[in-house]
Amino acid sequence: MSRLAKMKNWLQDKELDAFLITKPVHCYYLSGFTGTSACLVITSSGGKDFLITDFRYQEQAESEAKGFELVLWKSSLFQTLAELFQFYDLKKVGIDEDEITLSTYEGLKKEVPGVTFFPQKDYCIELRKIKDEGELKLLKKAVEISDKAFLHLLDLIRPGLTESEIALELEFFMRRLGGSKNAFETIVASGYRAALPHGVATTRAIQTGDLVILDFGTVYQGYHSDITRTLILGEPDKLQKERYNLVLKAHEEVAQKMQPGMRAREADALARRVIEAAGYGENFGHSLGHGVGLEIHEGPSLSPRDETILEPGMIVTVEPGIYISGWGGIRLEDMYVITPGGCERLTKSPKVFNV
Numbered sequence: 049m050s051r052l053a054k055m056k057n058w059l060q061d062k063e064l065d066a067f068l069i070t071k072p073v074h075c076y077y078l079s080g081f082t083g084t085s086a087c088l089v090i091t092s093s094g095g096k097d098f099l100i101t102d103f104r105y106q107e108q109a110e111s112e113a114k115g116f117e118l119v120l121w122k123s124s125l126f127q128t129l130a131e132l133f134q135f136y137d138l139k140k141v142g143i144d145e146d147e148i149t150l151s152t153y154e155g156l157k158k159e160v161p162g163v164t165f166f167p168q169k170d171y172c173i174e175l176r177k178i179k180d181e182g183e184l185k186l187l188k189k190a191v192e193i194s195d196k197a198f199l200h201l202l203d204l205i206r207p208g209l210t211e212s213e214i215a216l217e218l219e220f221f222m223r224r225l226g227g228s229k230n231a232f233e234t235i236v237a238s239g240y241r242a243a244l245p246h247g248v249a250t251t252r253a254i255q256t257g258d259l260v261i262l263d264f265g266t267v268y269q270g271y272h273s274d275i276t277r278t279l280i281l282g283e284p285d286k287l288q289k290e291r292y293n294l295v296l297k298a299h300e301e302v303a304q305k306m307q308p309g310m311r312a313r314e315a316d317a318l319a320r321r322v323i324e325a326a327g328y329g330e331n332f333g334h335s336l337g338h339g340v341g342l343e344i345h346e347g348p349s350l351s352p353r354d355e356t357i358l359e360p361g362m363i364v365t366v367e368p369g370i371y372i373s374g375w376g377g378i379r380l381e382d383m384y385v386i387t388p389g390g391c392e393r394l395t396k397s398p399k400v401f402n403v
């Protein structure tokens with residue numbers, strides 16, 4: 049069943065006449081439109097669907113959003129919506145509670161008479177959790193670009209380089225391989241800064257003996273990649289080695305046991321148990337992982353609180369880590385697809401420790 053058909057079924061279940069899609073990623077997901085300024089009106093039960101945009105995007109919308117009726121708004125989007133809802137007799141319309149601002153909500157209520165708006169979660173959030181073949185292919189390509197960037201970095205990383213220089217090398221390399229932008233602000237956290245789970249790159253020069261956390265990713269045709277490796281320059285000491293192996297063990301525990309039917313929180317618990325048993329529970333202060341796709345963070349969340357049941361086609365990161373103030377930190381992150389029999393690692397980068 050197509051994404052649109054699933055959406056329409058959901059609207060029928062909810063007894064809504066239509067849903068106003070306002071999140072750009074969801075406009076793209078349902079229509080293929082890549083522009084940044086548009087909204088969709090998805091109608092229940094077989095009716096037409098509409099893409100509403102302005103003059104700047106007319107040609108792009110015509111070529112990208114096949115199957116959608118194009119509506120151009122001129123002076124007022126509210127007025128255009130009011131006319132459309134009235135003409136097609138759409139009286140109960142769902143709106144995205146996570147996306148619509150309070151002022152837009154007030155505007156809709158005031159300037160679109162005869163329609164009742166129902167703020168709620170956009171069902172696209174649910175649909176996007178399970179990736180189809182086409183999406184999986186793009187995600188694999190995004191991961192492959194990051195993998196190549198990591199290998200490239202292994203060749204050139206050396207004491208004296210600054211965190212920003214390292215970030216730039218990764219980012220430049222990924223762009224050259226077809227990545228359209230960084231998936232998020234690149235994290236290069238070295239030495240004592242490795243204790244910061246989200247320490248973005250600074251001008252600090254890396255030194256022999258430093259732990260260096262590299263967390264980066266790219267976007268390929270809308271789809272994100274996310275990888276973390278921790279390196280040490282030179283020979284690790286006993287404690288560094290011990291803690292690295294602990295994080296690795298927690299990671300591999302998940303790689304071996306994560307499977308469909310399991311709850312997201314149970315996947316989190318697999319890693320957490322290993323780290324807690326070694327006495328580092330307090331040092332693993334974040335979730336095990338998150339879904340990845342058109343956004344860098346999406347459902348499901350592999351957190352102690354997420355009850356989502358894992359299903360084949362979900363893409364998640366697994367990224368256990370421990371962080372110790374004044375000492376540094378270690379995190380190892382790969383992306384996985386949940387398969388009918390378990391899970392498959394998408395990330396191919398080796399988990400080398402010392403360079």
Ligand SMILES: [Mn+2]
Nearest residue numbers: 274365367381
């Ligand atoms: Mn991540």
